[in-house]
Amino acid sequence: MKNRSKSYLLVFSLLGVLIFGSLFAKFFEPETIEVSDPIDLVSSLVVAPDISIYSETAIIIIVGEVSEVIDRPNANNVLDAKIEVDEVLKGDPDINSVTVMMIGTSKNEWIEDSVMLTQGEKVLLFLGTNGEGDYVVLGGAVGKALIDENNNVIGEPVFTMPLEELKAKIKDAL
Numbered sequence: 001m002k003n004r005s006k007s008y009l010l011v012f013s014l015l016g017v018l019i020f021g022s023l024f025a026k027f028f029e030p031e032t033i034e035v036s037d038p039i040d041l042v043s044s045l046v047v048a049p050d051i052s053i054y055s056e057t058a059i060i061i062i063v064g065e066v067s068e069v070i071d072r073p074n075a076n077n078v079l080d081a082k083i084e085v086d087e088v089l090k091g092d093p094d095i096n097s098v099t100v101m102m103i104g105t106s107k108n109e110w111i112e113d114s115v116m117l118t119q120g121e122k123v124l125l126f127l128g129t130n131g132e133g134d135y136v137v138l139g140g141a142v143g144k145a146l147i148d149e150n151n152n153v154i155g156e157p158v159f160t161m162p163l164e165e166l167k168a169k170i171k172d173a174l
Contacts, residue, residue: 051166055173058126058138060091062098063147063163066121069102077103081117083125089170100127101134115144122147124166 055061064085072078079102085095103114115137117123126143127135137143145155151163 051169052173054126054138054143055090055170058090058128058143060095060098060127060135061089061125061170062091062095062127063087063089063124063167064098064122066117066119066123067097069117069119072101079103083117083123089124089167090174098127098135100125101130101136115140117144124153124163 062083062085064083064087066081067084068082070080070082072080081100081102083098083100085097088095100117102117117137124145124147126138128138130136141156145153145166147153147163152160153163153166154160
C-alpha cells in the first residue's frame with residue numbers, strides 16, 4: 001500500500017508541475033518589442049549596417065576629422081566632439097563643423113554601447129539629433145566608420161571597404 005501511495009503522490013506531483021508550468025509559462029516568454037523606426041533602438045541593438053536605412057534616417061552624413069573632444073560644462077557624463085567637416089554627403093553642403101554629443105565619463109573612458117570619437121580620427125558619421133537638438137551618432141558604433149590612411153572605411157560590425165565605394169552606396173540610397 002505504501003508503494004501505491006508513493007506512486008499516486010509522484011503522479012499527482014508531476015501533473016501539478018505540468019499544470020502550473022503551463023499556466024505560468026507565458027510569464028517566462030521573451031517580450032516582443034514593436035519598433036516603428038528601425039533606429040529607435042539606436043544603441044541597444046547592433047545589427048549589420050543597412051546603408052539605405054542609415055542614409056535615409058540620418059539628418060546629415062559627413063566625412064571629417066575630430067578636432068577636439070571636451071567635457072560639456074554643467075553636465076555629468078557628457079562630452080562634445082567637434083568635427084571639422086571635409087565633405088557633406090547629406091544635409092547642408094555649407095556645413096564646416098559639427099559638434100556631436102557623446103555619453104562618457106571622461107575623454108579616456110566611455111559608457112558601454114556609446115560611441116566614442118577621439119581627437120585626430122578621420123570619420124564618416126551618420127548623424128541624427130536627440131530630444132534637445134544635439135547631434136548624435138545614429139546606431140551607436142554602427143553609425144561611425146573610421147577612415148584609414150589608405151581611404152578605406154572600417155566600420156562596425158566588422159567591415160572594410162574603400163571610402164568611395166561607401167559614398168556611392170550612400171548616394172544610391174538617397
